[in-house]
Amino acid sequence: MTLGPGTRTFLVFAALVVLGALVFPSSFFYRVGTLVWINTLAVTGMVVLLGYVGLVSLGHAGFFAIGAYATALLPQYGVPSGLAMLAGAAGAALLAALIGRPILRLSGYYLAIATLGLGMLIWMVLSKEAWLTGGPDGMTVTGFSARSLLKSVGITLKTAEAWYWLCGAAATLGAVLAVNLGQSSAGRALRAIHDSDVAAASLGVDVARAKSAAFVISAVYAAVAGALLALANGYITPDAGGFMHSVELVTMAVLGGAASVYGALVGALILTALPQVLTVFAEYEHMVLGAIMVGTMIAMRRGLVPALAGLLARRRAARHAGRLARRVS
Amino acid sequence: MAELLQFLVSGVTVGAIYAAVALGFTLIYNATGVVNFAQGEFVVIGGLTAAALIGAGVPPLLAAPLAVLAGLVMGLLLYRLAIRPAGQAPLVSLIIITIGASIFLRGAMQMVFDKQIHRYDGFSGEAPIGFLGATILPQSLWIIGGSLVVFAFLAWFMGHTRAGRGIRATASNRLAAALVGINTKAAMNLSFALSAAIGALAGVLATPVTFTSYDVGVLVALKGFSATMLGGVGSAQGALAGGLLIGLIEALTAGYLSSDYKDAAAFVVILAVLFLRPQGLFGARMTERV
Numbered sequence: 001m002t003l004g005p006g007t008r009t010f011l012v013f014a015a016l017v018v019l020g021a022l023v024f025p026s027s028f029f030y031r032v033g034t035l036v037w038i039n040t041l042a043v044t045g046m047v048v049l050l051g052y053v054g055l056v057s058l059g060h061a062g063f064f065a066i067g068a069y070a071t072a073l074l075p076q077y078g079v080p081s082g083l084a085m086l087a088g089a090a091g092a093a094l095l096a097a098l099i100g101r102p103i104l105r106l107s108g109y110y111l112a113i114a115t116l117g118l119g120m121l122i123w124m125v126l127s128k129e130a131w132l133t134g135g136p137d138g139m140t141v142t143g144f145s146a147r148s149l150l151k152s153v154g155i156t157l158k159t160a161e162a163w164y165w166l167c168g169a170a171a172t173l174g175a176v177l178a179v180n181l182g183q184s185s186a187g188r189a190l191r192a193i194h195d196s197d198v199a200a201a202s203l204g205v206d207v208a209r210a211k212s213a214a215f216v217i218s219a220v221y222a223a224v225a226g227a228l229l230a231l232a233n234g235y236i237t238p239d240a241g242g243f244m245h246s247v248e249l250v251t252m253a254v255l256g257g258a259a260s261v262y263g264a265l266v267g268a269l270i271l272t273a274l275p276q277v278l279t280v281f282a283e284y285e286h287m288v289l290g291a292i293m294v295g296t297m298i299a300m301r302r303g304l305v306p307a308l309a310g311l312l313a314r315r316r317a318a319r320h321a322g323r324l325a326r327r328v329s
Numbered sequence: 330m331a332e333l334l335q336f337l338v339s340g341v342t343v344g345a346i347y348a349a350v351a352l353g354f355t356l357i358y359n360a361t362g363v364v365n366f367a368q369g370e371f372v373v374i375g376g377l378t379a380a381a382l383i384g385a386g387v388p389p390l391l392a393a394p395l396a397v398l399a400g401l402v403m404g405l406l407l408y409r410l411a412i413r414p415a416g417q418a419p420l421v422s423l424i425i426i427t428i429g430a431s432i433f434l435r436g437a438m439q440m441v442f443d444k445q446i447h448r449y450d451g452f453s454g455e456a457p458i459g460f461l462g463a464t465i466l467p468q469s470l471w472i473i474g475g476s477l478v479v480f481a482f483l484a485w486f487m488g489h490t491r492a493g494r495g496i497r498a499t500a501s502n503r504l505a506a507a508l509v510g511i512n513t514k515a516a517m518n519l520s521f522a523l524s525a526a527i528g529a530l531a532g533v534l535a536t537p538v539t540f541t542s543y544d545v546g547v548l549v550a551l552k553g554f555s556a557t558m559l560g561g562v563g564s565a566q567g568a569l570a571g572g573l574l575i576g577l578i579e580a581l582t583a584g585y586l587s588s589d590y591k592d593a594a595a596f597v598v599i600l601a602v603l604f605l606r607p608q609g610l611f612g613a614r615m616t617e618r619v
Contacts, residue, residue: 291433
């Protein structure tokens with residue numbers, strides 16, 4: 001029996017979520033695990049944009065922050081937080097759609113700088129409009145608790161565990177959707193653009209529309225991840241929308257390998273867990289992050305997952321060839 | 330009127346800094362086709378090194394060239410350790426490499442220096458000079474004069490020296506330049522060294538007025554980009570004009586609209602230019618927008 005890629009992704013992600021819950025000894029690990037899944041979700045959006053289509057966005061933390069702040073702000077005006085989350089995702093999608101068309105006519109450096117500018121503008125509004133957002137100090141987020149949400153369907157868990165399961169489920173769902181998108185004809189159109197705009201257009205792909213769609217999809221991923229972070233942390237600061245966070249998202253994607261959701265998972269896992277494990281990391285955080293970015297791009301341009309997969313495939317091929325050679329001799 | 334004049338003076342002062350950063354971009358972009366996102370870090374290295382040396386009692390006239398030298402060495406290291414090993418990497422990789430380098434440098438500076446905001450006294454004292462009802466800091470004259478000297482030097486260097494012609498030839502066609510015997514590797518080394526030195530010099534001159542700290546590089550780089558794009562990528566005159574314009578727009582925004590959003594002015598300009606006139610004010614219509 002062969003499994004479809006979507007089913008396989010579901011099984012792998014679900015197994016990892018369960019495995020985490022089985023081995024975690026304390027709620028601290030559940031906290032870190034939750035962050036890993038939230039980042040995986042956001043980076044999966046980068047996979048769609050960067051991995052499938054080949055477009056760099058240096059402002060994606062802006063969409064992340066839109067999701068987070070919508071979830072933080074709207075409940076203060078009586079909107080239930082589930083609806084606020086949806087509104088945040090819709091807001092990010094709308095902004096991405098509005099700005100996507102003109103911005104995505106640009107490519108390469110121009111696109112990178114335009115998205116950087118966009119992200120900076122969002123960050124600036126969040127840090128300057130203190131009456132609304134609390135300014136640089138951030139604001140507390142009150143919303144539904146994952147624990148009572150799960151209790152309503154009959155599952156009783158500690159708060160940290162409840163968030164872990166919820167975010168793990170969200171990341172799994174996000175990964176399956178992204179993989180299925182990649183396998184669909186729309187996804188093949190996106191990949192065609194990756195290799196050449198012109199070739200894709202000549203095959204009948206509406207390049208502008210496809211790019212815009214990928215931008216919107218990745219913005220929604222980021223916004224949902226942002227909303228989850230705001231709710232899980234109960235607190236949010238403008239840094240969630242800052243340039244460094246945008247860079248972290250891109251780094252996670254390229255470190256793991258932007259071409260697949262497994263890369264998103266590996267990149268998010270390494271860069272989220274590393275600072276938690278290495279206490280000295282905090283001091284050298286920027287240097288390590290920068291060195292990882294430069295090193296990955298020089299040594300394994302396609303990221304860890306494809307590099308390791310390639311290594312395994314080569315070794316298997318070599319072993320196979322060796323066996324054949326022995327049989328012949 | 331005096332108020333407007335005051336805004337114009339401060340606009341030209343910061344604009345001259347952005348112009349220097351933009352010139353650095355232009356130089357590297359022309360020679361190697363790389364947009365160096367780490368350009369802002371050179372400015373910070375210049376400023377912080379000078380601050381540390383002056384703080385340690387080194388006279389400013391000695392500290393300044395040493396700081397420029399430190400920037401120059403960093404530029405060469407950046408090219409040797411990060412850009413050249415990447416070879417013919419795709420654009421996406423180059424973007425990520427130069428951003429990675431900028432973040433690495435930011436972390437390194439945080440370790441070597443500290444997280445404080447630094448400044449030192451202006452080279453010609455701190456007493457403001459009256460000027461038609463506005464006042465101007467003597468250091469502003471250093472900044473504006475420094476940028477003009479750098480611009481004039483570059484114009485002469487590119488037009489009238491062997492090395493400068495080598496950079497120009499490498500820029501227009503690397504293979505053809507190599508075929509006629511130009512050392513294109515040296516040209517690329519030189520362009521990184523020069524643009525880092527220019528950035529560091531801007532940092533040294535600007536710090537008494539603008540202050541500096543380990544993390545301002547991104548913002549400086551972005552404004553340098555805005556200036557480059559406004560003027561037209563690849564054009565030195567464009568870099569100069571774009572830098573001054575961005576500085577003026579920023580100063581007028583701070584003066585008449587909102588000082589909270591003065592930094593936003595540059596980004597709005599970037600987005601507007603990219604939408605309306607991607608080739609910039611002085612740039613020729615490009616056949617290829619990479």
